[in-house]
Amino acid sequence: MALINPIPSLSPAAAYHSPHSRKPNTLNLRPYCSLSSSSSSPFTEKHSLERYQRDSWLYNDPSSLATCSLPSDHSNSIRENDIALQLPELKKLLEVLREKRQANGGKRRGPGNVFLVGTGPGDPELLTLKALRVIQSADLLLYDRLVSHDLLNSVRADSKLLYVGKTAGYHSRTQEEIHELLLSFAEAGATVVRLKGGDPLVFGRGGEEMDFLQQQGIQVKVIPGITAASGIAAELGIPLTHRGVANSVRFLTGHSRKGGTDPLFVAEQASDPDSTLVVYMGLSTLPSLALKLMHHGLPPDTPAVAVERGTTPQQRMVFAELNNLVDEVTLAELVSPTLIIIGKVVALSPFWPHSSKAAALLVETNIRI
Template sequence: MNLVKQLPSIPTPYSSSSPCTKKSHHIFNLNISCSFSNNNNSAPPFSSSPFTEKHSFERYQRDSWLYNNPTASLCSNQPDDNSSTSIRENDIALQLPELKKLLQVLRNKRGEESGNGNGKRKLGNVFLVGTGPGDPELLTLKAMRVIESADLLLYDRLVSNDVLELVKGDARLLYVGKTAGYHSRTQEEIHELLLSFAEVGATVVRLKGGDPLVFGRGGEEMDFLQQQGIQVKVIPGITAASGIAAELGIPLTHRGVANSVRFLTGHSRKGGTDPLFVAEHAADPDSTLVVYMGLSTLPALARKLMLNGLPSNIPAVAVERGTTPQQRMVFAELKDLMDEVTSAGLVSPTLIIIGKVIALSPFWPETSKEAIPILETRQSS
């Protein structure tokens, strides 16, 4: 049994329209006529993504202060499977002059301030801020205050455009997102950027989708900066597992049904296969398994889970762009999930949840509930 659904749009006070009509963050008024299409010349589904994708028009509008010739950069950076390295290097080469200029401005400003005091250099703060799974209304009040106070914000691919619209007009935005096959900057370059701006006294905000310390490399950035003497403050965000499960009415734990929950990454470091090795320990029918970034490894992971004792008919769901108006979801038994995901054409970002608790969701097919022993378990608990 399976179910493919797209939730209706829920009106919010935030608009997902083009940022051209909103407040400026050092944005040039560009008249761009070049096309933003893939090589197959077909528009991707749900192209009005709330997220800042690697080649989106919105991204370059926000980052245009970095480029001497932003129009050329926009038109030359078309998606190309064979050019992701050259795109990244080209971006960095274009951005370096402006980044150095901004560093010098901040350095001079801090120098003047210290000249009026005791002359002691004051280091800036770095905030690692979780922006939640996509819905801007899921931001914490503390996150909003920090975003509004920043001098420079480094943001990831899964930070929604609506969240970026909360940034004050004189702050600088810098895209450092990663996606499969394209890293706009390496992790080491991100470390150095955070350090360089903090050393000249800037308030630097590192925006990450979900929670910064759940599969977001926030721990690596925090460890690096603290070793350099930079104070790091973490503002937690609602991780995708909690936000998306709540949106679908799925309790991650439930008395008598699931006594634990486990978060698993579908990607391994250096592109290896190690996420699959934990499957034998994760195949617990009394636990809920949440797989982040797991589309590519789902077929192998599902097979291994079933091979290690997880029932093939256990409920599962895959959710694309969770908590946003573009959310799509596929419900199916584990053995059928990959086929249904492929049929529906789900793309990243997609979260996968596996476990008996999914049958508690109002979106789980009623006909499937009769085949799942969860109902008997729930009644007897």
């Protein structure tokens, strides 16, 4: 049995170059052309007209974006066109920043700072005050797909926004190009903010960007964000740990580094019935993961939930026991981003659709302990 139900939101609406092999400081970037109007998603999807309007400073003729057609093999072509359109303006911005750096009373300014900022799971009201202050101090913000439109509207009017998002089958920038952009603008003296959904250091590749920049002598500061596990579990009333029910929580990635259908090697301890599992980016590999967990001893009737676009007005969720979760998620046609929580604590949610016996038993056991 599954429940699919949006919860009313409280919101208003791998590599890197070593320092010894560093290329000259030039934007060696290789461009999305067209775009249909945005859906109701609060996220910055790759076909979002709002994104192009927001980033219009990059384009000589933004109106042309509405009319260009998509080729049949459009992923790479779109990306190449996107970057080609942006490159002249990026170079122009770099030159302006360099001139300001060298005209500071005849003294060269030092390099700028890079801030890796977590924006939380989707609800813009979950942004921290520190993150908001840093965002409003930025000269340039590089933002990901899962950064909400409402949050981007709080950016200072004279700041520049640049989309560097990734989605399945389409990367607007490679990770190496993102490294290069961060480095180029920081070396020109800019205050650069890298906006990431959730927390930068929880499956956000923030560690790679921090490591690369620090090796190039750039100061990097990390502003943590509420990771999806905490934000979404709180929204659903699921305690990730609960005395006598779950004494630990484990975060898993559903994507292996080399791709494929096997998300990861699930050790026996990952199937501990007294632990809570939270799976990020695990929609496509859920069938494999569920089988592995049950193979390693996790009971098939373990409560679970899959949550699409958590903490946003578009949130949908599917509750089911582990052995039925894949079928229910398929039936509901959930799409990315979807977070999966597996463990007995899921039955403590007020939205758990099964008999309340399980939840009552868990609470009673906890009281006795």
